[in-house]
Amino acid sequence: MSTTALPADFLQAIAEGFPADFLTREPGELLEYGRDWTRVYTPAPSAVALPRSTDEVSRLMALCHKHRVAVVPSGGRTGYAAGAVAAKGELVLSLKRMTRLGPVDLLGNTVRVQAGAITEAVHHHCAEHGLTWPVDFASKGSSTVGGNIATNAGGVKVIRYGLTRQWVLGLQVVTATGEVLELNGALEKNNTGTDLRQLFIGSEGTLGVVTEATLKLTPLPGKQDVFLFAVPDVAAVLRLFRDARQQPSFLISAYEFFTDRCLARLQRHRKVRSPFEAPSGCYVLLEAEAKDSAALEAWLGSLFERGLVTDGTLAQGVQQAQELWSLREGISESLAATGLPHKNDISLPVAALEAFCGELESVFAARYPGWEICLFGHIGDGNLHVNIMKPDAMEKAEFLAHTRQADPTMFGLVKKHGGSISAEHGIGLLKKDYLGYSRSPAELELMRALKRVMDPQGILNPGKVLDV
Amino acid sequence: MSTTALPADFLQAIAEGFPADFLTREPGELLEYGRDWTRVYTPAPSAVALPRSTDEVSRLMALCHKHRVAVVPSGGRTGYAAGAVAAKGELVLSLKRMTRLGPVDLLGNTVRVQAGAITEAVHHHCAEHGLTWPVDFASKGSSTVGGNIATNAGGVKVIRYGLTRQWVLGLQVVTATGEVLELNGALEKNNTGTDLRQLFIGSEGTLGVVTEATLKLTPLPGKQDVFLFAVPDVAAVLRLFRDARQQPSFLISAYEFFTDRCLARLQRHRKVRSPFEAPSGCYVLLEAEAKDSAALEAWLGSLFERGLVTDGTLAQGVQQAQELWSLREGISESLAATGLPHKNDISLPVAALEAFCGELESVFAARYPGWEICLFGHIGDGNLHVNIMKPDAMEKAEFLAHTRQADPTMFGLVKKHGGSISAEHGIGLLKKDYLGYSRSPAELELMRALKRVMDPQGILNPGKVLDV
Secondary structure: OOOOOOOHHHHHHHHHHOOOOOEEOOHHHHHHHOOOOOOOOOOOOOEEEOOOOHHHHHHHHHHHHHHOOOEEEEOOOOOOOOOOOOOOOOEEEEOOOOOOEEEEEOOOOEEEEEOOOEHHHHHHHHHOOOEEOOOOOHHHHOOEHHHHHHOOOOOOOHHHHOOHHHHEEEEEEEOOOOOEEEEOOOOOOOOOOOOOHHHHOOOOOOOOEEEEEEEEOEEOOOOOEEEEEEEOOHHHHHHHHHHHHOOOOEEEEEEEEEEHHHHHHHHHHHOOOOOOOOOOOEEEEEEEEEOOHHHHHHHHHHHHHOOOOOEEEEOOHHHHHHHHHHHHHOHHHHHHHHOOEEEEEEEOOHHHHHHHHHHHHHHHHHHOOOOEEEEEEOHHHOEEEEEEEOOOOOOHHHHHHHHHHHHHHHHHHHHHOOOEOOOOOOOOOOOHHHHHHOOOHHHHHHHHHHHHHHOOOOOEOOOOOOOO | OOOOOOOHHHHHHHHHHOOOOOEEOOHHHHHHHOOOOOOOOOOOOOEEEOOOOHHHHHHHHHHHHHHOOOEEEEOOOOOOOOOOOOOOOOEEEEOOOOOOEEEEEOOOOEEEEEOOOEHHHHHHHHHOOOEEOOOOOOOOOOOEHHHHHHOOOOOOOHHHHOOHHHHEEEEEEEOOOOOEEEEOOOOOOOOOOOOOHHHHOOOOOOOOEEEEEEEEOEEOOOOOEEEEEEEOOHHHHHHHHHHHHOOOOEEEEEEEEEEHHHHHHHHHHHOOOOOOOOOOOEEEEEEEEEOOHHHHHHHHHHHHHOOOOOEEEEOOHHHHHHHHHHHHHOHHHHHHHHOOEEEEEEEOOHHHHHHHHHHHHHHHHHHOOOOEEEEEEOHHHOEEEEEEEOOOOOOHHHHHHHHHHHHHHHHHHHHHOOOEOOOOOOOOOOOHHHHHHOOOHHHHHHHHHHHHHHOOOOOEOOOOOOOO
């Protein structure tokens, strides 16, 4: 369902039961809170609610349920799938005032925080105690804990630490009817029937509103070494990965890759020099924590003679490490600054990556000759960011018409190789029509049935992920 | 629902559509397959089905759904909660013939196996390649992959590796209606709506039948050091834990504890000597993988002068390590051999353990003076195995009557401290009546609603975990 104007009796109940600044309908705020980092849909929320407590969220949801008001839960709005977009007159429920960080429990290695807490604020809060919440990615300065949980956020450290799901011990959720669920407390082990936490993690706000969480923490990692390697192609990226993964002398903290096309656009945009004399087909950024420095050095020394890399550089100190990382992290911005990328965030079984990339190149070369595909991503997790660049001579409208046809082609390849059409970004509105490439009819039916159980009026982020 | 005899038309359909040895009703096998490691309920299955393939499981479930035949999915039957007991004429669906182990994928670090594969067989299969599936506990020689998944098994390595949930990439499940779901393939990242895998992990066979899984593997750990420390009490166990956890020089692979009462019974039963001259209130077994051996040694050297331990010993070599481990792993057997233990498997937030243990002792001392409580467990995960021993002079019947009264008292304390009445063993039949101590009415209502969605006829492990 969707509403274009809020019912008068709903507004009256809000006015009577909540602080005067609880709801805003100021146009600039409607625009700001009505969208995320996608720029496809026109924001059009009816209002923005800004609760300060779980109790306010609970009472608000009970009212929305009663008056059938559609709600878009809202965190840092850094998503790329339009999961937090309010384009149909929904009420935005922003958690931005709920940013409390509880004391760090140094025996259990946990911390209780409100859902609106900024990811990086949690990092700073815990780092004082030598601990971290290892959910880490480029938007950590504005993404929120609640948003991370609602999208089961990934990022650059997944290969070492896993997804957000792994780092949430307890979850406080407000349901579509306003019920407050306290799930799992601060327990590592709790084998007492269905683990309801798991339903809400990654639900993109369609099953409940995350209001607080008890986060599991881990010691800050030790000294990290950062390497950049040049290799000829994706097959070589994977050969090196397999070899690196088998080394007992270090832990892999990140294994990222990008192609020469990505580097070329980064160089054009940022005016940086490549660390290597000769260009190469692919580059690998490896971040590793040594367990045995001598053995790690020996492994590095062996890479050339074993033909696993054609060139390589080790960052000397923190600044050089940041420079190498900026080659990887500056890509997304550089693609947007030097052209118009059509972005997809997909994943494959690691073992299927080489075949997939080969087929992708040849299918596109045949159908769209001369188009530039820029590949990069968290390849150690099977996660590829595929960026199809608009040819300079082509009109934007024509390009978008082509990409609408190209997406199903690529998703068909993804399906063929057992992959996912959305590795990290979620489905939201943007990929809803393609969900069938990654989920079977029986799965979709079950997902719809679960949604009907959790949200009988269909008021929680309606139209996101799937239609019920 | 339950059936005491199988419908004739169901039996005819089985006879026509399945091999001759698909179903057994041999009395010895009914007894064997009708129970797990609990000895509380009398096994009374109507028959045992022994499929060889997912297709057979699927066709069987479709028939059971049609004829409303209650089914108890069955793995290694090593559970302690009667989750795999068939006491009401159910059909046991044993996965024991489905033991196939696929090739190890050395690029993705995964392996596909059938649900009936024995845990230890998976370990051996992967160890050849330097990899392991780090789900590990005493019953690994008979527990199955499917059973581990259905109970989200824990064990002695959870502190390092987490629960079974973390090590399942793909899941093949047959639903109550016979539908085959292929969930998540072999993907690390797949953000495409509700992660249905998570519903089945830990569901104790009430939501679907796990038939195959793609397991996530990790490199075999490096050399492990095993230490046994003597400390005065639970507070000291936790002080040492907090200190150990903050050391960057080693990874904790296990942090187990037991009290002097456990050791005394172990010494009586196994005729072993304590490694220490003087008795102590509590003992800690620490297994650690050094990242910096010199720093680990320095830490060990500091423990006495800092008052963190009163005595300690390091295993010299594999045999001594096994001897120290046998002190911990022999406890359960020794308690049963030297008396009648009433067992509970609970968990608390680590930060609440000290207060909980103190209250438990004082409540029991006041109400049941002279009773012996033997505590041991995976204390680094907040997991306590509480064993109340029958006083020698008391009749068994009187003791059991007392423990029926004692359980709610203890569960009340567990609830007060935010704990779980079942850390690892699950709920099954044994703890069903107490589920409300760990789950709220709203959670129970939601769990029932999910069960109705997944199993509309109520034929999957009926009466286990909760009544619908």
